[in-house]
Amino acid sequence: MADSRRCYAALLNGLARRNYFGEKELSNGVLKEQIYPKLSDEEFEHLVTKCTALIKSMVAVDMDFNQLEAFLTSQIKKADSGMNEERANAVRKFWKNQRNKIHDVQVQQTQWNSCLKQMSWRIDLKSQARHIEQIDKPTAIVELMVSSNSQTTDDESKKAKVFHFEMDDKKLDQVLSNLHEIKEQISNHSQQ
Incomplete structure (x- = not known):
């Protein structure tokens, strides 16, 4: 299945690398080609939009793991969120691995002085x-x-x-x- 936990996690990591770690060469086209080649362009753009919003929500409040659990539970209950337990597990793993790195990058980007x-x-x-x-x-x-x-x-x-x-x-x-x-x-x- 193209929408497996591994593919979803790869998309989250790719978006984080592009949006927070400055790897601009990871365009939507590259991500689609490498992770979801069988999805239509429209479906992939919709998935990227959802994932980007999801990551932005987590980053904006620097969610701890209790907040993340509550957030994912509410996303699973929403009919139009596209979140299921398999994707939620991918998000948990992604956030566990990337939270501190993204936080450090955000802090560094907000410091202007020496x-x-x-x-x-x-x-x-x-x-x-x-x-x-x-x-x-x-x-x-x-x-x-x-x-x-x-x-x-x-x-x-x-x-x-x-x-x-x-x-x-x-x-x-x-x-x-x-x-x-x-x-x-x-x-x-x-x-x-």
Whole structure:
């Protein structure tokens, strides 16, 4: 049967690869030829429309598996949805394998600014300077790795830039306090 679970899963994966992972060469013609060669063009276009809407619905709310089950149950009960248990199983497997990947791509596409990839620091003890013989003051040497997240494909723009700088103990305390506040805010928002 042309509409087997395997073919339906292949169509879902093909649409995800085209719509979310940038594989534009996977046109409807290519997908039809490789997955559903016996369907008419009209039937295939209708199936692609249904599958695209299905994937968009799941992606829009980043459905967890409980939400997915409720969604698929409602789709199976709808007479005009074309969803049956065999297709629902294909959707479950597809979503299990692709959910995090699609989510990561969506997040990446919505970031316009540079982002902090890594932060490391260490404490050094300054022992002398050009004009002062003995200082004995602690300083923090900080290294930030920032990557550009521009939407271009230029490899140069995707490379991470590394920034080095020093801070005295007062400035370090202030930065650590700010980082602690950021951590608390993230924890508060992620628990809601």
